[in-house]
Amino acid sequence: MTVPHSLLVIDVLDEDAGLADVEDSGGRTYQLPAEWLPGAADGAGYRVAVQRGAVTFTPDPDAPRQLRERSKQTLLDFSDEHDGEHDEDAGGRA
Numbered sequence: 001m002t003v004p005h006s007l008l009v010i011d012v013l014d015e016d017a018g019l020a021d022v023e024d025s026g027g028r029t030y031q032l033p034a035e036w037l038p039g040a041a042d043g044a045g046y047r048v049a050v051q052r053g054a055v056t057f058t059p060d061p062d063a064p065r066q067l068r069e070r071s072k073q074t075l076l077d078f079s080d081e082h083d084g085e086h087d088e089d090a091g092g093r094a
Helices: 063-077
Strands: 002-014 019-024 029-033 045-051 054-059
Touching: 002 063, 045 063
Parallel strands: none
Antiparallel strands: 002 019, 002 045, 019 029, 045 054
8 A cells, every 4th residue: 555745844953862853744843853854954855655554754855945934824714713803892891
């Protein structure tokens, strides 16, 4: 079974602990062993593929830009349901 690839970017690399704090294209954050990530460095991006029970991390220099663009789009799509409304009950009561 092949699972569609996703993207992963290293937010912080802790070389002393050998761990990388990462964010994936689903917006999840977690830690991975740095040794799993070829050329691990702060800001490095990877394409993640799962195939027949094996996970591969392939360096992808475009992954950080793609995740930034996705984050920007998420912010643009976000709509505050109270936008433009004023709370008349706020502030005037003792």
